[in-house]
Amino acid sequence: MCAAQFPNGFLWGSATAAYQVEGSPLADGAGPSIWHRFVHTPGLVRDGDTGDVACDHYRRWKEDVAIMRRLGLQAYRFSVSWSRILPAGTGHVNYAGLDFYDRLVDALLENGIEPLVTLYHWDLPAALDDRGGWLNPEISKWFADYAEVMFRKLDGRVKKWATLNEPWVVTDGGYLHGALAPGHRNRFEAPIASHNLLRAHGAAVQAYRATGRHEIGLVVNIEPKYRASDDPADVAATARAEAYMNRQYLDPVFFGHYPKEMVEIFGEAWPDWPSEDFALIQQPIDFLGVNYYTRSVTRFDANAWPLKACAVRQKQATYTETGWEVFAPGLTETLLWVKRCYGNIPLYVTENGSAFFDPPTAAKGRVEDPLRVDYLREHLGAVRDAIAQGVDVRGYMAWSLLDNLEWSLGYSKRFGIVHVNFATQQRTPKDSAHFYAKVIASNGAVLEESTS
Numbered sequence: 001m002c003a004a005q006f007p008n009g010f011l012w013g014s015a016t017a018a019y020q021v022e023g024s025p026l027a028d029g030a031g032p033s034i035w036h037r038f039v040h041t042p043g044l045v046r047d048g049d050t051g052d053v054a055c056d057h058y059r060r061w062k063e064d065v066a067i068m069r070r071l072g073l074q075a076y077r078f079s080v081s082w083s084r085i086l087p088a089g090t091g092h093v094n095y096a097g098l099d100f101y102d103r104l105v106d107a108l109l110e111n112g113i114e115p116l117v118t119l120y121h122w123d124l125p126a127a128l129d130d131r132g133g134w135l136n137p138e139i140s141k142w143f144a145d146y147a148e149v150m151f152r153k154l155d156g157r158v159k160k161w162a163t164l165n166e167p168w169v170v171t172d173g174g175y176l177h178g179a180l181a182p183g184h185r186n187r188f189e190a191p192i193a194s195h196n197l198l199r200a201h202g203a204a205v206q207a208y209r210a211t212g213r214h215e216i217g218l219v220v221n222i223e224p225k226y227r228a229s230d231d232p233a234d235v236a237a238t239a240r241a242e243a244y245m246n247r248q249y250l251d252p253v254f255f256g257h258y259p260k261e262m263v264e265i266f267g268e269a270w271p272d273w274p275s276e277d278f279a280l281i282q283q284p285i286d287f288l289g290v291n292y293y294t295r296s297v298t299r300f301d302a303n304a305w306p307l308k309a310c311a312v313r314q315k316q317a318t319y320t321e322t323g324w325e326v327f328a329p330g331l332t333e334t335l336l337w338v339k340r341c342y343g344n345i346p347l348y349v350t351e352n353g354s355a356f357f358d359p360p361t362a363a364k365g366r367v368e369d370p371l372r373v374d375y376l377r378e379h380l381g382a383v384r385d386a387i388a389q390g391v392d393v394r395g396y397m398a399w400s401l402l403d404n405l406e407w408s409l410g411y412s413k414r415f416g417i418v419h420v421n422f423a424t425q426q427r428t429p430k431d432s433a434h435f436y437a438k439v440i441a442s443n444g445a446v447l448e449e450s451t452s
């Protein structure tokens with residue numbers, strides 16, 4: 001018998017995000033979000049896909065909760081659409097929008113499923129973008145006010161809150177490279193958006209200490225950076241990549257300052273920040289959510305802007321349909337790295353998953369997805385290894401419960417453990433979902449069985 005085990009009470013769940021699954025973006029008085037705008041701007045999203053219907057989860061949530069229950073999920077991580085709650089981002093509260101999440105939380109609890117609520121998974125109210133969005137320093141107050149509405153409504157029943165999902169993606173995709181909403185490409189804007197995201201996070205945590213009684217944290221994406229060679233140029237490029245993606249948000253939250261490499265990366269576009277901002281940013285948090293998909297092997301590249309670093313493709317590796325290397329040891333390494341750098345804070349793997357082509361057999365009731373099963377098995381093993389080495393990992397959320405809108409890649413990439421036929425909205429749990437159900441039922445013991 002192997003000694004490594006998942007602790008009792010380890011929380012097994014799955015995750016989604018509002019704009020990716022809900023559909024009905026303007027229903028019941030909701031205001032448009034920047035994603036609603038982005039997808040309706042021709043040419044920005046693959047095949048012209050939109051979130052107008054998505055998984056129709058806004059109307060089919062009962063069926064989806066029933067699926068979660070059948071799979072034995074113990075937790076469901078979802079995000080709240082800010083512009084359903086405050087259609088203009090500030091001011092008027094739309095109670096019909098609030099009721100949607102109220103009913104969802106009740107249904108989850110009735111089925112023994114713990115809700116993990118993320119307040120911001122990229123769908124900023126469009127009305128706030130019109131006021132500068134993440135570039136306007138006022139947004140910390142806007143966000144804290146919205147957060148407080150949610151805390152007051154749900155904190156009696158929701159015990160784990162996350163402020164932001166992946167601030168790095170918000171700024172890198174939304175303000176620096178423009179592949180995600182609001183689609184800006186501006187090296188002066190990206191640092192400002194980052195800083196205001198952190199201030200908003202801090203302000204929401206502060207509001208939580210005044211109104212909430214449970215736990216609040218932050219969710220970041222981490223991709224361990226391995227150097228392609230010992231050449232000093234590659235070593236320095238790897239340090240920049242690590243600072244930019246993995247430490248840009250965590251150093252300020254835990255240490256009260258940015259990594260020194262940020263100046264090197266952004267040059268004159270990196271401002272001097274007022275020191276009092278860091279007191280706000282550095283509010284203690286109760287847990288950290290880590291999203292892990294892949295690693296990168298990094299080398300110097302003079303033409304890669306602004307990092308002067310790029311990822312090297314690995315010859316012997318498996319790649320998913322999004323072009324990301326499958327590398328499970330990177331998840332163990334990530335969890336150990338967080339503990340080594342930032343201390344023994346409780347961790348949740350808040351996202352981990354893979355996009356692969358699925359065979360079109362869902363109509364026959366079965367979707368064989370052996371590559372996703374392998375990915376899941378290997379990455380759960382990686383989590384168990386980190387726990388065995390003393391990291392306080394408390395739960396795992398598979399990304400994603402449902403095939404959904406993969407942002408600017410539209411519906412072309414399927415991350416779900418449950419297949420969605422977007423023409424009929426028929427849901428079919430894939431083999432990976434059935435495998436995950438067994439993992440959950442055995443608290444991970446099934447991972448120790450031979451796979452031959």
Ligand code: GBH
Pocket residue numbers: 017020165166169221223291293294296311323324325351399406407415
């Ligand atoms: C998450 O972000 C999102 O939270 C979620 O909404 C989304 O659906 C899911 O992932 C799947 O994309 O091209 O090799 O350099 C993922 C964050 C950051 C992970 C960039 C992959 C690029 C790897 N991603 N990273 S590579």
